[in-house]
Structure formats: C-alpha cells, structure tokens
Amino acid sequence: MSPHATNGTSTYSIACIPADGIGPEVIAAGVEVLKTLSEVSDFKFQFEDYDWSSETYLKRGQYIPDGGLESLKKHDAILFGAVGAPSVPDHISLWGLRLAICQPLQQYANVRPTKILKGTQSPLRNAHTGDLDWVIIRENSEGEYAGQGGRSHRGMPWETSTEVSIFTRHCVERLIRFAFETAQKRPKKHLTVVTKSNAQRNGMVMWDEIAQEVGKHFPDVTVKKMLVDAMTCEMVLKPNTLDTIVATNLHADILSDLAAALAGSIGIAPTSNLDPTRENPSMFEPIHGSAFDIAGKGVANPVGTFWTCAEMVRWLGQEAAADRLISCMETVCGNGVLTRDLGGSANTKEVTDAVCAEIKKQSKS
Ligand SMILES: NC(=O)c1ccc[n+]([C@@H]2O[C@H](COP(=O)([O-])OP(=O)(O)OC[C@H]3O[C@@H](n4cnc5c(N)ncnc54)[C@H](O)[C@@H]3O)[C@@H](O)[C@H]2O)c1
Numbered sequence: 001m002s003p004h005a006t007n008g009t010s011t012y013s014i015a016c017i018p019a020d021g022i023g024p025e026v027i028a029a030g031v032e033v034l035k036t037l038s039e040v041s042d043f044k045f046q047f048e049d050y051d052w053s054s055e056t057y058l059k060r061g062q063y064i065p066d067g068g069l070e071s072l073k074k075h076d077a078i079l080f081g082a083v084g085a086p087s088v089p090d091h092i093s094l095w096g097l098r099l100a101i102c103q104p105l106q107q108y109a110n111v112r113p114t115k116i117l118k119g120t121q122s123p124l125r126n127a128h129t130g131d132l133d134w135v136i137i138r139e140n141s142e143g144e145y146a147g148q149g150g151r152s153h154r155g156m157p158w159e160t161s162t163e164v165s166i167f168t169r170h171c172v173e174r175l176i177r178f179a180f181e182t183a184q185k186r187p188k189k190h191l192t193v194v195t196k197s198n199a200q201r202n203g204m205v206m207w208d209e210i211a212q213e214v215g216k217h218f219p220d221v222t223v224k225k226m227l228v229d230a231m232t233c234e235m236v237l238k239p240n241t242l243d244t245i246v247a248t249n250l251h252a253d254i255l256s257d258l259a260a261a262l263a264g265s266i267g268i269a270p271t272s273n274l275d276p277t278r279e280n281p282s283m284f285e286p287i288h289g290s291a292f293d294i295a296g297k298g299v300a301n302p303v304g305t306f307w308t309c310a311e312m313v314r315w316l317g318q319e320a321a322a323d324r325l326i327s328c329m330e331t332v333c334g335n336g337v338l339t340r341d342l343g344g345s346a347n348t349k350e351v352t353d354a355v356c357a358e359i360k361k362q363s364k365s
Contacts, residue, residue, distance in 0.1 A: 010043040012316050015075040015281070019053045019097060021290025022300035023081020029302035029352040030079060030309045033325070036356040037313070040363035041321045048075065054085035054093055063096035069104055073280060077312050080285035081305075086292060095147070098285075102140055103147075105280040107273035108171060109178045110138035110252070111311070112287060114259040114269050117303070118334035120342050122264055124239065132239040132263055135186065137179040138252030140273055142166045143203075145249045167203035167248075172210050178276055179246035180218040186243055190222045191215075194231050194247035194255070207248070231255060235262060260287055260304075265341040267301025270308035272315065284312040298347045301339040303329060306355060328358040 016031065018024035031047055038044050050068075057063045063083075072078060083097045084090055101107075115133040116122045122132060146166035153159045176193070183191040193211040197204035208225060215223050226234065228251045234242065235258060247255060260269035269287040286304030294300055306329045314322035337354045338344025346354075 011046055012043065012076045013046045013048065013074070014312075015050055015072050015078045016047050017050045017052055017078060017097075017101075018081040019083045019290070020055075020085045020093070021082055021292040021295040022288075023053075023083070023290055025295070025298065025300050025348055026286060026302045026305040027079060027081045029348055030305040032352055033302075033306055033355050033359070034309050034313075036359045037309075037321055037325055040359060041318065043316075043318060043321070052097060054083065054088045057088060057093070057096060063093070064100055069101070072101065072105070075281050076316060077281050078283040079309070079312060080283050082285070082288060082290040084290040084292070099145065099147075101283055102273050105283070106141065106275045106277070107280070107282055108139070108141040109175060109272075109274040109276055110140035110249075111182070111272040111274060112136040112138060112252070112256040112259070112269060113307075113311075114256070114263045116263050117268060118330045119336055120264040120268070120333055120338065122262055124236065124262055127239050127262070132259075134239075134242050134259055135182055135244050136252050136256045136259060137175065137182055137244065137246040138256065139171065139175045139247070139249045141249075142168060142171050143249035165200075165203055165248075165250075167206055169206065169210065172207055173214060174276075176207075176211050176214045176246060177217075179244060180214055180221055183221045183244035184218055188243040189220055190224070190243040192224045192226050192231070192234075192242055192245045194226050194228050194245060194251055196228050196251070198227060204248075211246075228255070232258065235259065256287060265301060266304075267339065267341045268303045268307065270304055270311050272308075272311045274315065282312075282315055284308045284315070298349060299340055300348050301341050302348050302351055302355075303333065303339075303342075324359065324362060325355075328355050328362055331358050331362075 018027035034045055052063050083093045113135045116129045118129050144165045148164040149162040151161040195204040195207045197208050260266045266288045271285050271287045273283040275282055286308050310322045310325040332354045337346050
C-alpha cells in the first residue's frame with residue numbers, strides 16, 4: 001500500500017473491475033459514494049477502470065490480458081463488481097477472473113461481515129438489529145477451490161472426475177491465526193471453528209488440531225468447535241451465540257450466503273479478499289454475484305457495495321472515514337430508503353443519492 005501525497009493529501013489508487021451483470025451498476029454507485037466521502041475527508045481517490053468482463057472475454061479469449069496482474073499490483077486496492085454471464089460457463093468466468101486475481105495475489109483471508117442493519121428485517125422471527133452480528137473468515141487460497149483434479153473418459157459411461165481438496169499446514173495456520181486476531185479485536189472475543197472432521201478425517205482433523213495449537217497463543221479468545229451441518233442450525237436458531245467464524249473455502253462460501261440471507265438480503269453483505277502481508281493489493285467486492293435477472297433495471301441494492309467500500313477505506317488506514325460511511329449507510333436504511341430485496345421500493349440511484357446526501361450532512365454536524 002503506497003498512498004502518495006499530493007499537496008499534503010493522501011491519494012489512493014483504486015483499480016475498478018465492474019465486470020458483469022449488476023457489477024457495473026453497483027460499482028458506479030460505490031465510486032460515487034467514495035468520491036463524496038473523499039470530498040469531506042483529507043484523502044483522495046484515483047480510480048482506474050479495467051474493462052475485464054465476460055463480454056471482453058468472448059471478444060479476445062481471455063478475461064485478464066497479458067500483463068494484467070502486474071498492472072493491478074501498482075494500485076493500493078481493487079474494487080470488484082461480480083463476474084458471471086449466461087453466455088460463459090460459470091467455472092470459466094470464476095476461474096478466468098475472480099480466482100485468477102485472488103490466488104496469485106495471495107489474498108488468502110476472505111473476510112465477510114454480516115449484521116442486521118437498522119431499518120431492515122431478518123427473516124428470523126426473533127432476530128433483530130444487534131442479535132446477528134458476525135464476521136466469517138473464509139480460507140481463500142486452497143481447500144476445495146485449489147483447482148486440483150481432472151476429468152477423463154469424457155462422455156463415456158465410465159467417465160471419471162476428481163475435485164481434490166488441498167489443505168496445507170502453512171495456509172491453514174496463517175488463516176486460523178488471522179481469524180483469532182480478528183476475534184480478539186471484537187468485543188465478544190469469541191471464535192467458532194467450523195469443520196467437518198467427523199466425515200473428512202484428514203484435512204479437517206488437521207484444521208481442528210491447528211486451531212487448538214494456535215488458540216494457545218490467544219488465551220483471551222473463547223473457542224468453540226462445530227461441524228458445518230450443526231453450524232447451519234446454530235446460525236438459524238441461536239444467532240446471538242456466534243461472533244467470529246472461521247471455515248474452509250467451500251464451507252465459508254456457503255455459510256456466508258446463508259448469513260447474508262439471515263441478515264435480510266444477499267444485497268447488503270461485503271467481502272474483503274485480503275493479503276494480510278500487504279505485499280499485494282487486496283480486493284474488495286460485494287458478496288453477491290452478477291444477478292443477471294435484475295441487471296440493467298437500476299434496482300440492484302448498492303448497500304453491499306457501500307459496506308465493501310467502507311471495508312476498503314478501513315484497510316487503507318482511514319478508520320474514521322470507514323465508520324462514517326457505515327453510519328451514513330445505516331442511517332439511510334434506518335430512514336426506510338430500501339431497495340426491493342429489503343422490502344422497500346427505492347432504486348439503486350435513490351439509495352446512492354441518499355447515502356451521498358447523508359455523508360455531506362454528517363460532515364457538517
Ligand atoms: N464474486 C462473484 O463474482 C460471484 C459470486 C457469486 C455468483 N457469481 C456469479 O453470478 C451469476 C449469478 O449467480 P447467482 O444467481 O447464483 O447469485 P447472485 O448473487 O447473482 O443472485 C442470487 C439472487 O440474489 C439477487 N441479488 C443478488 N445481488 C443483489 C443485489 N445487490 N440487489 C438485489 N438483489 C440481488 C439476484 O437477483 C438473485 O435473485 C453466476 O454466473 C455466478 O457464477 C459471481
């Protein structure tokens with residue numbers, strides 16, 4: 001991370017990759033909010049757009065052009081929309097763009113906070129704002145998404161395919177340590193380690209053992225071990241018993257969509273793909289996909305992207321501005337300016353305008 005100073009003001013260089021579906025709509029909304037935030041702060045942003053998408057893939061045969069990753073490395077952070085289009089198989093688009101950035105840039109910690117925002121409702125009868133406030137830490141570099149495996153005898157009755165999960169002590173340990181550090185910084189200081197170590201008796205047992213070893217260095221963090229199937233029940237039935245949660249690439253991917261839905265909508269939750277060593281820029285994106293069923297209609301919920309932008313601003317070292325953005329976003333939700341997925345009738349632009357107006361208003365008070 002290397003913000004450069006211009007006339008005494010820090011300027012952060014942000015690579016924007018809006019990509020597919022509602023990606024361009026929510027990233028445009030996010031950039032507008034970030035520009036407004038910078039107008040009332042003592043730092044600036046310099047945005048550079050990358051037109052990497054399924055459309056450009058179909059034209060030139062690759063999502064990331066030659067030298068593209070090197071070009072990304074010159075930025076302080078990456079703001080990503082979503083990838084996925086009906087014209088390209090999902091495994092090509094995901095591996096061609098999103099995973100092709102996360103894995104080589106060693107963004108090994110995927111951080112997914114979720115909470116019930118003010119003014120919104122959880123589908124859970126007894127859960128209200130404050131009852132569900134979690135951070136899911138997802139392993140983002142290996143595991144079930146390591147890309148190991150293959151297919152042979154295609155189309156034959158004896159066709160064979162393998163999808164091999166890879167768990168290395170190095171990667172599991174660094175991620176679990178990161179999860180403990182995250183739990184330690186939160187008021188509850190509570191970590192739930194999720195595995196499936198009854199059925200998966202190798203990699204998952206190693207996860208449990210490493211969690212126990214690393215936990216010895218964090219005596220102030222309470223740890224609970226839970227199987228992933230039991231975890232789904234816990235999330236639905238006792239949301240306030242959970243706080244920080246750590247799980248594998250696949251398990252946490254699924255649990256975090258459930259978490260977002262339990263908080264009210266997949267449209268509100270953020271994701272940070274972090275390289276905690278800060279050797280490479282980290283990448284920030286809303287948790288949702290390209291939602292092509294609503295693309296181009298101007299109704300996508302931009303709140304997940306605003307929260308994402310706040311997490312990016314926090315990672316860049318601007319804590320107060322990040323808190324301000326979250327507070328403005330929550331005020332707007334609390335005032336009932338909500339998109340359809342949250343039971344409201346506002347469109348993307350109306351929510352964006354309301355958040356920008358709130359940022360300006362709060363800066364004067
Ligand atoms: N990180 C990523 O880029 C990412 C993540 C998930 C899925 N995908 C891709 O996105 C495409 C669609 O996947 P999907 O349908 O499984 O998931 P999705 O998240 O795109 O959509 C699921 C449902 O949630 C709704 N939704 C999502 N975001 C919303 C928002 N901001 N506001 C309002 N409603 C919203 C959609 O309309 C849809 O009904 C696929 O190609 C998939 O591979 C990409």
